[in-house]
Amino acid sequence: MSRGSGAQRLIDGPGLVADPGIRQRITGALAELARVSAA
Amino acid sequence: MRRVLLISGSLRARSTNTASLRTAAVVAPAEVECSLYTGLGLLPHFNPDDDEGPLDPAVEDLPHRVHEADALVFSTPEYAGALPGSFKNLLDWTIGDDHRAAIHEKPVAWFNVSTRGAVATHHSLRTVLGYAHALIVEEACLEVPVPSA
Numbered sequence: 001m002s003r004g005s006g007a008q009r010l011i012d013g014p015g016l017v018a019d020p021g022i023r024q025r026i027t028g029a030l031a032e033l034a035r036v037s038a039a
Numbered sequence: 040m041r042r043v044l045l046i047s048g049s050l051r052a053r054s055t056n057t058a059s060l061r062t063a064a065v066v067a068p069a070e071v072e073c074s075l076y077t078g079l080g081l082l083p084h085f086n087p088d089d090d091e092g093p094l095d096p097a098v099e100d101l102p103h104r105v106h107e108a109d110a111l112v113f114s115t116p117e118y119a120g121a122l123p124g125s126f127k128n129l130l131d132w133t134i135g136d137d138h139r140a141a142i143h144e145k146p147v148a149w150f151n152v153s154t155r156g157a158v159a160t161h162h163s164l165r166t167v168l169g170y171a172h173a174l175i176v177e178e179a180c181l182e183v184p185v186p187s188a
Contacts, residue, residue, distance in 0.1 A: 022183055023062075023066045025183070026059075026066050026150070026183075027066045027067065027068050029063075029112075029148060029178075030063060030066075030067050030068055030073070030112070030179070031070070031071065032176060032178045032179040033043060033071075033109075033110040033112065033146050033176055033179045034043070034068070034070055034071050034109070034110070036110070036146045036174070036176050036179075037109035037110045037145075037146045038041060
């Protein structure tokens, strides 16, 4: 199974953590889950 | 503090999906404590006949981890247009748990991190989670396209 270099960077480098936009989306998703689970 | 269990649908050591969940653990907000489930490869094939004691240790551990969590996040690849067999196996073991903290009505979401998307597998995941009566939190489901070049 081939894997694109973008995915490779995600695993080998700082990956998603280094992307402020993606980081913000993941943090926001977890915050939303926390909010719903606490309701 | 809310506890979120992160479950990867991939057994691959260098999985993009697992990487996304490790990222989630790093960037989680202060009020969220994440833990990554690592027992996917230890679960035996689901057999309803084996759903009562004495249980395989991996089968016994999975519901405990689910019960301890306030919410679940999945990230799974798509294999041949469907859920990976090992991941579907995990989901099968979670169905029918009548504990008050089981997946029933538990908030769940998924992150899709891939170059090609995984429409079929997330459609299938939605069906299974619906069957389990999990509470799918649409606002927390993420599509994160990864560039292929």
